[in-house]
Amino acid sequence: MVIIKNLKLQFANKIVFEKLNLHIKKDAITAIQGPSGIGKTSLFLCINSMIRFEEDYKLSGEILYKKGDKYIDVLTLDDYEVQELRKEIVYVSQHPDLLPMSIYDNLNFFAKTHKIKNKEQSIIEALKQVYLYDEVKDILNKSALKLSGGQQQRLILARALLLKPKLLLLDEPTASLNESLSIKIEKMLKQQNTTIAIISHFKSQIKNIADFKYFLEGV
Numbered sequence: 001m002v003i004i005k006n007l008k009l010q011f012a013n014k015i016v017f018e019k020l021n022l023h024i025k026k027d028a029i030t031a032i033q034g035p036s037g038i039g040k041t042s043l044f045l046c047i048n049s050m051i052r053f054e055e056d057y058k059l060s061g062e063i064l065y066k067k068g069d070k071y072i073d074v075l076t077l078d079d080y081e082v083q084e085l086r087k088e089i090v091y092v093s094q095h096p097d098l099l100p101m102s103i104y105d106n107l108n109f110f111a112k113t114h115k116i117k118n119k120e121q122s123i124i125e126a127l128k129q130v131y132l133y134d135e136v137k138d139i140l141n142k143s144a145l146k147l148s149g150g151q152q153q154r155l156i157l158a159r160a161l162l163l164k165p166k167l168l169l170l171d172e173p174t175a176s177l178n179e180s181l182s183i184k185i186e187k188m189l190k191q192q193n194t195t196i197a198i199i200s201h202f203k204s205q206i207k208n209i210a211d212f213k214y215f216l217e218g219v
């Protein structure tokens with residue numbers, strides 16, 4: 001689904017990674033590990049091309065993404081093509097980036113822009129998938145920013161699942177959750193019929209869900 005060849009990323013004069021080669025296989029879960037600051041989040045931002053919003057960066061190599069039955073190189077896309085790409089590749093940040101709106105509207109906004117069918121039912125389903133529905137069903141019109149860290153993290157995961165992405169990039173998706181919720185979320189992710197790449201520093205999590213593993217090492 002994604003083939004990364006000889007990727008090099010640099011901010012100003014600092015090389016983050018180079019000669020990076022990696023495959024994200026369709027319908028499998030690929031785990032990305034590595035020490036703090038090695039470039040895991042930056043790698044995800046390269047894959048969905050959000051890196052282009054950063055200042056003073058240089059990116060070279062190839063990120064081949066299978067769109068339909070042909071591969072496109074993410075590095076060569078124009079802004080419109082990138083916008084379209086982000087409907088298929090959804091990134092879930094480790095820092096919940098919720099909008100200053102109600103819980104419901106945080107989902108509804110994206111459901112509308114992505115033209116999700118059976119919107120209301122799909123929103124409820126997504127909240128149930130992340131084990132949040134029972135906690136928020138009576139406060140759906142309250143601000144999402146008032147939720148706890150763990151609830152916010154599950155809400156942005158629900159938002160991503162709602163969009164039914166072809167590739168889901170998860171950056172430490174359970175970092176703010178307790179162990180029992182983390183295990184439930186892991187099981188749910190394992191049952192998804194989608195391609196997932198996940199950054200995680202939890203060895204047990206990687207053991208539980210990863211089909212393939214990569215460990216990023218310093219340059």
Ligand SMILES: Nc1ncnc2c1ncn2[C@@H]1O[C@H](COP(=O)(O)OP(=O)(O)OP(=O)(O)O)[C@@H](O)[C@H]1O
Pocket residue numbers: 011016034035036037038039040041042043054055
């Ligand atoms: N916009 C930026 N401008 C300059 N340097 C940056 C920028 N974004 C990230 N970096 C640097 O690039 C390196 C990789 O950062 P990144 O966040 O990708 O690492 P990470 O492996 O995800 O770390 P962590 O596990 O702590 O989240 C770090 O040294 C970071 O300071």
